[in-house]
Amino acid sequence: METYTPKERLARALTGQTVDRMPAVSFTQTATVEQMDACGSSWPEANEDAQKMATLAEAGHTLVGFEAVRVPFDITAEAEFFGCTIKAGTKEQQPSVVGHIVKDMSDIEKLKEYDIDQGRIAVVCSAIKILADKYGKELPIMGSMLGPFSLAQHMNGDEWFMAIMTDEAFGHALMELTTDFNIAYAKKMAQNGADTMVIIDPTASAELIGDEFYEKFVVPAHKKIVDAMREEGVTTVLHICGDTTSGLNLMESSGVDAISVDQSVDFVTAVGKVNKAVIVGNLDPVNVLWNKTPEVVKEASKKVLDTNSGILAPGCGIVSKTPTKNLQAMVEMAKGHTY
Amino acid sequence: MEESEIISGLTNAVVNGKKDQAVELAQKALDEGVDPYKAVIDGLAKGMEIMGDKYDKKQAFMPHLLMASNAMYGGMDVLTPHLKLESGERRAVLVIGSAEGDVHDIGKNLVKTMMSAVGFEAIDLGKDVPINSFTEAAVEHKADVISVSTLMTSTMDNMEKIVKSFTEKGIRDKVKIIVGGAPITPDYAAEIGADTSKPDAMEAAHWAKEIVKELPKDRWN
Numbered sequence: 001m002e003t004y005t006p007k008e009r010l011a012r013a014l015t016g017q018t019v020d021r022m023p024a025v026s027f028t029q030t031a032t033v034e035q036m037d038a039c040g041s042s043w044p045e046a047n048e049d050a051q052k053m054a055t056l057a058e059a060g061h062t063l064v065g066f067e068a069v070r071v072p073f074d075i076t077a078e079a080e081f082f083g084c085t086i087k088a089g090t091k092e093q094q095p096s097v098v099g100h101i102v103k104d105m106s107d108i109e110k111l112k113e114y115d116i117d118q119g120r121i122a123v124v125c126s127a128i129k130i131l132a133d134k135y136g137k138e139l140p141i142m143g144s145m146l147g148p149f150s151l152a153q154h155m156n157g158d159e160w161f162m163a164i165m166t167d168e169a170f171g172h173a174l175m176e177l178t179t180d181f182n183i184a185y186a187k188k189m190a191q192n193g194a195d196t197m198v199i200i201d202p203t204a205s206a207e208l209i210g211d212e213f214y215e216k217f218v219v220p221a222h223k224k225i226v227d228a229m230r231e232e233g234v235t236t237v238l239h240i241c242g243d244t245t246s247g248l249n250l251m252e253s254s255g256v257d258a259i260s261v262d263q264s265v266d267f268v269t270a271v272g273k274v275n276k277a278v279i280v281g282n283l284d285p286v287n288v289l290w291n292k293t294p295e296v297v298k299e300a301s302k303k304v305l306d307t308n309s310g311i312l313a314p315g316c317g318i319v320s321k322t323p324t325k326n327l328q329a330m331v332e333m334a335k336g337h338t339y
Numbered sequence: 340m341e342e343s344e345i346i347s348g349l350t351n352a353v354v355n356g357k358k359d360q361a362v363e364l365a366q367k368a369l370d371e372g373v374d375p376y377k378a379v380i381d382g383l384a385k386g387m388e389i390m391g392d393k394y395d396k397k398q399a400f401m402p403h404l405l406m407a408s409n410a411m412y413g414g415m416d417v418l419t420p421h422l423k424l425e426s427g428e429r430r431a432v433l434v435i436g437s438a439e440g441d442v443h444d445i446g447k448n449l450v451k452t453m454m455s456a457v458g459f460e461a462i463d464l465g466k467d468v469p470i471n472s473f474t475e476a477a478v479e480h481k482a483d484v485i486s487v488s489t490l491m492t493s494t495m496d497n498m499e500k501i502v503k504s505f506t507e508k509g510i511r512d513k514v515k516i517i518v519g520g521a522p523i524t525p526d527y528a529a530e531i532g533a534d535t536s537k538p539d540a541m542e543a544a545h546w547a548k549e550i551v552k553e554l555p556k557d558r559w560n
Contacts, residue, residue, distance in 0.1 A: 094491075098442045158405070158444075158445050164402060165403070209400050209401055210399075246397070285492060286492050286522045287524060287526070287527070320493060
């Protein structure tokens with residue numbers, strides 16, 4: 001069988017075409033303390049500076065062996081862009097959103113004018129450019145962003161879960177703001193060289209909000225983003241945490257190429273639930289990748305590989321203290337698998 | 340209004356997430372001389388239990404649960420100051436918070452709600468809670484159950500430090516400790532010396548309600 005560059009291989013695998021073997025990638029964040037120490041670029045600085053961000057992303061390829069480079073490492077730049085207060089991260093911990101800025105319709109109106117070239121999202125776009133210039137011919141260049149529902153929750157706070165029930169007009173207005181922003185940001189990443197877009201929308205879980213709200217608020221928003229990316233020739237991966245088994249059909253109805261599932265999902269069941277979408281995942285980042293040995297990682301990988309479907313990957317963001325040798329064990333297992 | 344009507348009205352107000360209705364009926368319960376304890380347990384808390392059960396069965400979701408929780412607290416704010424306990428009897432005390440470094444609290448708040456619904460007096464330390472605050476609050480309030488949450492893998496170490504701080508202070512056997520959150524498993528709970536971890540808020544509350552019976556009553560004296 002023909003061999004492919006990692007870039008071609010991932011694009012083919014995500015769109016259901018035949019490949020020579022499984023790509024070895026992580027769709028969720030890749031940075032670890034061991035990589036930071038080795039490459040000289042660490043959190044939190046690597047979250048703020050394009051060159052440092054690119055250097056740390058590159059370490060995922062050069063030190064671990066992932067056949068892709070991916071930025072950023074956190075999911076707060078989007079809320080920060082709109083003015084939410086952020087609790088700074090450390091070398092081991094990502095930043096978090098602590099302050100919310102949207103209370104009502106008038107707040108939404110005030111946020112409609114923005115310059116996409118500002119703030120940390122512009123840093124992410126620059127990092128993508130640096131990585132694409134260096135690796136763009138060979139490797140997949142992955143951009144990731146917080147999805148529109150979770151961004152709305154960051155902006156509105158926990159009130160958001162009630163707002164979608166009690167004030168539908170407000171709910172749709174905020175979703176429109178966040179979705180339009182997501183599209184503009186994702187397009188900018190694509191123009192800078194991203195070829196794979198990971199939409200991380202953890203609070204949009206159907207397990208949390210139920211099918212009815214998911215269908216009403218989340219599916220149309222994801223569909224718009226996916227359509228916009230398809231026009232740019234960019235593949236899409238949707239990551240939602242938790243047991244999403246019963247929501248997979250709805251997730252797929254947005255048209256995403258692949259769905260990333262976490263360790264609470266049974267991989268075989270998930271594969272059987274979707275029509276076309278590629279299931280990726282779902283090694284436990286804590287109880288396998290971080291706290292166990294390469295042998296355990298290989299055992300857990302086998303369970304995914306035995307389905308002879310989808311792509312082996314971490315089930316959620318890699319924990320910063322994860323040993324490189326555990327990640328390499330996963331990479332080795334993926335590389336060794338032919339479908 | 341009949342007592343039974345008020346009680347079932349309180350339950351319905353919580354189930355339907357109607358805070359105004361819960362507040363109004365709680366006041367009515369007081370006016371009509373309904374035992375406030377009964378109004379809380381058989382009325383409000385029962386509604387919350389029903390919602391917790393529906394959540395388990397995927398018939399209700401976070402939006403419904405938060406509306407119900409709001410309604411329950413609305414009613415409890417009216418009734419709690421009037422709760423009279425038998426002499427010598429006290430409500431079991433829960434000290435709850437999100438581990439230091441973690442600013443998420445929606446899961447923690449749901450646990451607090453369900454624990455309140457099964458009768459605990461909840462001391463809520465909030466989110467991003469300094470490690471030593473848990474032992475301090477436990478001593479001050481003569482706690483029965485300690486509940487620590489984290490959603491983030493990066494703060495799991497702090498969870499372990501919190502459990503250890505109870506051992507270091509020599510009060511580990513005076514409390515039962517439950518830990519929870521997305522990355523937390525029962526194995527991890529056992530590993531760090533906590534008593535348990537449960538998959539959701541309702542199971543956590545049912546466990547806590549039973550386990551406090553194992554604690555000697557005079558242990559804080």
